[in-house]
Amino acid sequence: MTTSSVIHVVEDDQPMRDSLVELLEDAGYAVRAYSRAEELLARDAALEPGCIVSDVRMPGIDGLTLLQRLRTSGSSLPLMLITGHGDVSMAVRAMKAGAMDFLEKPFEADALLSAIDEALRNSSGKVVEDADLAHQRLLKLTPREQEVFDHLVTGRSNKEIAARMHISPRTVEFHRAHIMEKTGAKGLPDLVRLSLAGQQPKSSK
Amino acid sequence: MTGRADPKMAASANEAGEEGTLASIDAWDGAGVGLIKLAPTRRQIKLALAVAAVILVAVAIVAPFAATPLPRLAAFIPFLNATILVTDLVTAILLFAQFSISRSRALLVLAGGYLFTALIVVPHALTFPGAFSPTGLLGAGLQTTAWLYILWHLAFPATLLTYAALKEREATVQGTIRSAIAWCIAITIGLVFGLVWFVIAADPLLPRLFLSASDLTLLGTYIPTFDLSICMIALAVLWMRRRSVLDLWLMVVACALIGELALTVVRFSLGFYVSRILSLATSTIVLLILLAETTGLYMHLARTNHMLRRERENKLMNIEAVVASISHEVKQPLATIVMRGSTALRFLGHTPPDVEKARSALKKIVGDGHRASQIFDNIRDLFRAADQTRVPINVNEMILGVLDILQSELTDHQVTTRTELEREPPSVMGHRGQLQEVLLNLIRNAIEAMDGARAGIRELRLSTESRNNDGTVISVMDTGPGIDPKKLDSIFDAFVTTKPRGMGLGLAICRMIIERHGGRLLASSGDKGGALFQVILPTNSQLVSRSVRSGTGSSIAH
Numbered sequence: 001m002t003t004s005s006v007i008h009v010v011e012d013d014q015p016m017r018d019s020l021v022e023l024l025e026d027a028g029y030a031v032r033a034y035s036r037a038e039e040l041l042a043r044d045a046a047l048e049p050g051c052i053v054s055d056v057r058m059p060g061i062d063g064l065t066l067l068q069r070l071r072t073s074g075s076s077l078p079l080m081l082i083t084g085h086g087d088v089s090m091a092v093r094a095m096k097a098g099a100m101d102f103l104e105k106p107f108e109a110d111a112l113l114s115a116i117d118e119a120l121r122n123s124s125g126k127v128v129e130d131a132d133l134a135h136q137r138l139l140k141l142t143p144r145e146q147e148v149f150d151h152l153v154t155g156r157s158n159k160e161i162a163a164r165m166h167i168s169p170r171t172v173e174f175h176r177a178h179i180m181e182k183t184g185a186k187g188l189p190d191l192v193r194l195s196l197a198g199q200q201p202k203s204s205k
Numbered sequence: 206m207t208g209r210a211d212p213k214m215a216a217s218a219n220e221a222g223e224e225g226t227l228a229s230i231d232a233w234d235g236a237g238v239g240l241i242k243l244a245p246t247r248r249q250i251k252l253a254l255a256v257a258a259v260i261l262v263a264v265a266i267v268a269p270f271a272a273t274p275l276p277r278l279a280a281f282i283p284f285l286n287a288t289i290l291v292t293d294l295v296t297a298i299l300l301f302a303q304f305s306i307s308r309s310r311a312l313l314v315l316a317g318g319y320l321f322t323a324l325i326v327v328p329h330a331l332t333f334p335g336a337f338s339p340t341g342l343l344g345a346g347l348q349t350t351a352w353l354y355i356l357w358h359l360a361f362p363a364t365l366l367t368y369a370a371l372k373e374r375e376a377t378v379q380g381t382i383r384s385a386i387a388w389c390i391a392i393t394i395g396l397v398f399g400l401v402w403f404v405i406a407a408d409p410l411l412p413r414l415f416l417s418a419s420d421l422t423l424l425g426t427y428i429p430t431f432d433l434s435i436c437m438i439a440l441a442v443l444w445m446r447r448r449s450v451l452d453l454w455l456m457v458v459a460c461a462l463i464g465e466l467a468l469t470v471v472r473f474s475l476g477f478y479v480s481r482i483l484s485l486a487t488s489t490i491v492l493l494i495l496l497a498e499t500t501g502l503y504m505h506l507a508r509t510n511h512m513l514r515r516e517r518e519n520k521l522m523n524i525e526a527v528v529a530s531i532s533h534e535v536k537q538p539l540a541t542i543v544m545r546g547s548t549a550l551r552f553l554g555h556t557p558p559d560v561e562k563a564r565s566a567l568k569k570i571v572g573d574g575h576r577a578s579q580i581f582d583n584i585r586d587l588f589r590a591a592d593q594t595r596v597p598i599n600v601n602e603m604i605l606g607v608l609d610i611l612q613s614e615l616t617d618h619q620v621t622t623r624t625e626l627e628r629e630p631p632s633v634m635g636h637r638g639q640l641q642e643v644l645l646n647l648i649r650n651a652i653e654a655m656d657g658a659r660a661g662i663r664e665l666r667l668s669t670e671s672r673n674n675d676g677t678v679i680s681v682m683d684t685g686p687g688i689d690p691k692k693l694d695s696i697f698d699a700f701v702t703t704k705p706r707g708m709g710l711g712l713a714i715c716r717m718i719i720e721r722h723g724g725r726l727l728a729s730s731g732d733k734g735g736a737l738f739q740v741i742l743p744t745n746s747q748l749v750s751r752s753v754r755s756g757t758g759s760s761i762a763h
Contacts, residue, residue, distance in 0.1 A: 015541045015573060022566070023548040035617060057533075059653055084536040105540035109547035 005120055006030045006048035008077075010040050010066065012058045020053065023109050037061035044073055051100070051119045053112070056083035056090065067097050078119040082107070089155030095192035102189045134197035140182045148175040152188065153195040245450045253453045256490070257460045260483065264464040271468050271476025278473070279335050285481050286330035292488045293323035299495040305382040311371035313378060317389045318364025322488065324397040325357045343401070346408030347415050351425065355414070356400055358432040362462060365439040365455060369446050421471055433466040454494050461487045531584060538577040545570045583642065597632040598640065600669050600677055600742070607644045608667070618652050618663065625668035631744040633677055635722050643715045643726075647681045647738050654685030654736060676724065676743040687730040
């Protein structure tokens with residue numbers, strides 16, 4: 001962690017924004033708060049290095065669009081999305097668009113801090129999973145688990161997967177737990193990251 | 206003929222009122238169905254007149270040469286009667302189906318008449334001399350076929366007459382449809398068997414119609430005229446009591462029958478052939494319109510069904526939208542509470558514990574809790590019955606109050622406000638919370654609309670004005686992009702919202718609230734671009750008369 005890191009908080013709900021700022025300042029970060037994505041984009045070039053924490057649903061430009069605009073303008077600041085009504089497919093879209101992580105409200109202080117910590121450590125903003133490692137981990141899955149995994153990372157819910165695979169949602173749950181265990185993933189964002197890394201070509205030996 | 210609208214149908218359409226789809230379903234219920242009740246259109250009348258004219262002209266042309274002998278086609282009668290059997294049987298079935306919807310006794314009789322014709326043509330063909338055997342089957346005598354023909358053409362116009370006589374009385378059959386139809390069929394079959402037995406058994410005793418297979422007696426020449434006169438009477442009664450599409454075409458049928466009977470002369474003459482072709486027309490006309498009617502009915506039904514399904518889906522979507530927007534609204538303070546709570550725990554975990562910071566965080570949590578609870582109160586207020594707490598409201602004060610609430614939001618979004626408030630406007634009676642919610646909604650909409658617009662002035666204009674006949678008008682104007690004219694119709698549809706966040710309950714509920722207050726909510730594009738929303742509320746003095754008129758308006762809410 002570099003001490004000069006600035007956390008940019010983009011959140012339209014004032015109480016939430018204030019509480020985020022309070023926490024992050026207490027954790028020793030320099031914080032800049034924005035009530036709208038436009039405000040952050042306006043100072044795109046002058047953004048201090050660090051990390052962005054942005055709400056998804058906001059009036060005007062939303063979190064996902066903000067992420068896309070930043071990436072097209074060449075900024076590689078790691079961005080973490082937070083949302084009150086995240087569904088799986090939204091998380092997947094966010095991860096694919098290059099979000100560092102995806103937190104669903106309500107979340108606790110520690111969850112946010114460790115996510116930010118992680119993001120700053122890999123602040124290159126690139127996909128952090130090593131392609132070879134990803135392949136190795138994915139190889140551990142049984143064909144059935146692989147199938148469930150593929151459904152999961154395209155954003156389908158347990159119920160949808162169950163219907164498509166003609167198995168019970170409980171079986172999906174079971175497979176899912178196994179997949180998490182074998183790959184060491186803590187949540188869906190990890191799975192999506194793993195999948196994205198797995199899609200990259202293996203490094204030549 | 207088109208003039209008379211069915212009063213019953215008009216009434217049911219009125220009752221259903223605004224709910225268009227339901228109105229049309231009511232109209233299709235039971236006796237209201239199609240050709241029995243519907244008045245014919247101008248086009249249908251023209252077509253019927255044309256067909257009747259063709260028949261009469263054909264008869265008039267053929268009549269002078271009716272006796273001209275033509276080649277004897279032995280297969281003609283079996284072929285013709287087989288066709289009549291099929292068409293009349295189908296007609297009878299369709300009429301029975303119509304009867305089972307309407308329970309109209311008149312229709313049951315008519316269906317019986319067609320069934321009778323369908324059945325009587327069988328012995329008629331079988332006994333026809335030279336068709337299946339030189340003298341006819343079933344032990345027929347010389348007179349049998351002729352008498353069957355006469356009785357057939359007596360019974361059918363008689364059912365037309367009975368139909369015409371019964372239909373006005375709206376006589377409906379009590380008891381089960383199935384047994385009514387069964388009885389009708391049993392009686393008809395019994396009648397046909399009885400008549401056939403009678404004309405065969407009594408052949409020697411019956412008055413002579415034929416001297417030989419091709420020579421008519423005097424009675425034989427004139428007895429069709431008796432049937433014809435029954436047809437005339439049936440036509441006259443139908444004419445006097447004409448009302449529906451079915452009546453119209455039954456009159457055409459009567460014309461065809463008259464033509465047929467007028468041309469009935471000695472067998473295998475020109476008149477004979479033309480008259481029998483007319484009898485085919487008699488049996489197909491009603492079948493054709495019944496088929497057309499059934500197809501139309503089916504299409505209408507399919508369409509109505511589709512509309513109903515869409516309506517139901519919309520309702521479900523609306524419920525989903527409400528739940529989503531409420532949960533979004535409530536989740537926000539809850540997330541803040543979790544955030545602050547866990548942060549407070551952190552403060553206490555510091556060495557030494559930062560009690561002051563923790564205390565302040567906890568204080569804010571209490572505030573957030575109230576905020577969450579307030580959201581539920583607002584929602585409950587929104588749906589609570591309108592009349593409970595109506596108080597006189599000064600609209601100017603209310604507007605200023607709302608602007609006060611929104612002060613920070615307005616500054617945040619760099620919106621300047623201009624108010625043009627009328628001095629001492631008459632007070633309106635209403636539910637303060639609800640009306641305030643409407644104004645909040647409209648102003649928030651305006652702020653967001655202006656956010657979308659890039660440059661230029663962001664000005665919110667609020668004005669009040671009292672109009673003598675209309676009441677008090679509150680106008681909310683913005684300098685945003687205005688309302689897309691195409692969307693002007695749909696912006697009041699339930700929960701249509703283009704907003705990324707916010708209560709999202711939107712304009713539908715705003716309008717509902719205003720209408721419950723006996724007022725109106727109008728949307729248009731302002732004269733300088735931008736959107737203009739107008740809330741028109743009846744003032745205190747108008748309220749009495751207005752609330753009476755708004756009786757139907759308030760029913761929307763339930």
